Amino acid sequence: MLGDMSHMTPPSAGQAARTYVVTGSASGMGRATTQLLEAEGHRVIGVDRAGASVECDLATAAGRDRLADGVAELAPDGLDGVIACAGLSGSANAAEPVVRVNYFGAVASLERLRPLLAGSAAPAAVVVASCALLEAESDDDPLLLACLDGDEAAAVALAAGYEGLTAYRSVKRAVARWVRREAPGASWAGARIALNAIAPGFIDTPMVRPEIREQVAEKFVQPLSGPGRPEDIAAGLAWLAGPGSRLVCGQVIFFDGGYECALRGELAI
């Protein structure tokens, strides 16, 4: 089902209209990104569990098939950008769904839709990681390594021994490492497709429930901004998935009002 595009305005001068997929389009950063791109005159195929052009559960193999089939049907001429925002909170969910959605659902979204980017003049893909990746147990964490091996059964088995939040940190670090590993290779840079990640700090979205908001704000001190807005992330995602960032490849960019810099200091680049 195609969305009503009558509200779309023409893209700004010099910028051709592009077709994007945004996962997690029904809420938070995905919603703000969809609104921004549509306001700029682009077409967005939203993907979410409900309230989207393609409704599917990215935790499951069947849902990921539904994603690939549904998007291919809606975009027979292909895509220009894929933006993977869909994710679950680590503090409100068990480790297994966090692993399935935040790592395997995110990577599947990018990999399954990659063939549709082949015909674009400036194809790009972006995934949302998190500043929480800085707190992952270690780079030898078995859950992280099972994710990077692409072994979902092993990762889910390991998840039984993790709290949701601990798993969240590990799989967000795995997402960032996956981007670093894959972006310069044949499938992505070799196919002219820019692949990058944004690692947000604390952003005021429905994911951060009112009862934990104060605790999260105390932990994620963001000297430049305080808590971020989903619109701040949308601007970065739209830029990285757009035609104006063609030299950016394999980067994990912290959008966090200075949290990472204050934490790690001047030499951590």
Ligand SMILES: NC(=O)c1ccc[n+]([C@@H]2O[C@H](COP(=O)([O-])OP(=O)(O)OC[C@H]3O[C@@H](n4cnc5c(N)ncnc54)[C@H](O)[C@@H]3O)[C@@H](O)[C@H]2O)c1
């Ligand atoms: N809010 C923050 O402070 C923060 C910080 C760092 C990273 N993130 C990450 O940013 C991304 C966007 O989060 P948000 O804050 O906008 O949250 P949100 O809860 O507002 O939006 C997440 C969206 O993902 C969708 N989703 C969840 N599980 C899904 C599934 N199985 N299949 C399809 N869709 C599914 C939800 O329905 C929802 O619409 C997530 O990956 C999250 O981990 C959030």
